[in-house]
Amino acid sequence: MHRPNIIINSAMSADGKISSVERRQVRISGREDLARVDRLRAESDAVMVGVGTVLADDPGLRVKSSHLVQERTRKGWQQQPLRVVADSSARTPPGAKVLGEGCLVAVSACAPAERLARLREECEIIRCGQERVDLRELTGALYERGIRRLMVEGGGSLNWSLLQEGLVDEIYVYIGALLLGGKDAPTLVDGSGFRGDYPGLKLISSEPMDEGVLLRWRVAGIP
Numbered sequence: 001m002h003r004p005n006i007i008i009n010s011a012m013s014a015d016g017k018i019s020s021v022e023r024r025q026v027r028i029s030g031r032e033d034l035a036r037v038d039r040l041r042a043e044s045d046a047v048m049v050g051v052g053t054v055l056a057d058d059p060g061l062r063v064k065s066s067h068l069v070q071e072r073t074r075k076g077w078q079q080q081p082l083r084v085v086a087d088s089s090a091r092t093p094p095g096a097k098v099l100g101e102g103c104l105v106a107v108s109a110c111a112p113a114e115r116l117a118r119l120r121e122e123c124e125i126i127r128c129g130q131e132r133v134d135l136r137e138l139t140g141a142l143y144e145r146g147i148r149r150l151m152v153e154g155g156g157s158l159n160w161s162l163l164q165e166g167l168v169d170e171i172y173v174y175i176g177a178l179l180l181g182g183k184d185a186p187t188l189v190d191g192s193g194f195r196g197d198y199p200g201l202k203l204i205s206s207e208p209m210d211e212g213v214l215l216r217w218r219v220a221g222i223p
């Protein structure tokens with residue numbers, strides 16, 4: 001099945017955490033990196049997060065720079081990339097910033113009807129998978145609706161599932177100049193962990209940025 005080109009973009013501390021042990025959003029990126037992330041969003045057809053990130057951070061996931069929005073319009077694209085939430089049981093709270101025109105919430109067959117009815121007032125719903133969102137099916141459906149470049153903005157559980165399914169092409173990680181600590185703090189890739197079949201990465205570039213460094217990796221696949 002065809003799928004979009006999929007890039008995970010994340011910011012982590014020097015000790016590999018993407019948020020604090022209380023799962024609070026921490027400002028890891030500096031100005032230059034935030035501008036880079038905004039540009040990457042603007043160059044993407046869709047931006048996706050897991051519902052854990054919606055519940056923890058309530059991100060808007062929109063392109064912020066009006067200049068970049070204009071650039072999209074000039075190219076004949078939608079003003080904003082499609083915003084996608086992987087949310088098996090429709091836990092996205094009403095009024096979440098991600099919702100509204102241009103938001104697609106992917107649920108599974110087990111999502112309760114009353115939550116779906118409420119969510120449907122604020123977004124489009126797509127059903128993929130029985131218990132959990134089937135990411136292969138979802139990315140295939142996104143391709144069918146013209147999504148060719150999908151930017152994934154976490155969190156660690158969604159990143160894990162996508163990597164485990166072999167659905168990720170590139171990983172961009174900004175490593176900030178701070179430590180967050182905590183063995184239970186979310187990391188770039190959480191889940192149950194690879195056991196021997198560790199996917200390899202190929203370094204595309206490394207670039208000092210703000211007080212940290214940006215690494216771009218290509219996923220070389222499971223050996």
Ligand code: NAP
Nearest residue numbers: 010011019050051052053087088133154155156157158161
């Ligand atoms: P997450 O990865 O955003 O979302 C995980 C949830 O997505 C799951 O609990 C699951 O809930 C849903 N989901 C649906 N289908 C799935 C599938 N096939 N595989 C995996 N998950 C699926 O949440 P998280 O791991 O808790 O991470 C959130 C943390 O990451 C927050 O602390 C946030 O601040 C941090 N974060 C940091 C960055 C950064 O760049 N620094 C970026 C994003 C997030 P259901 O089973 O209910 O569907």
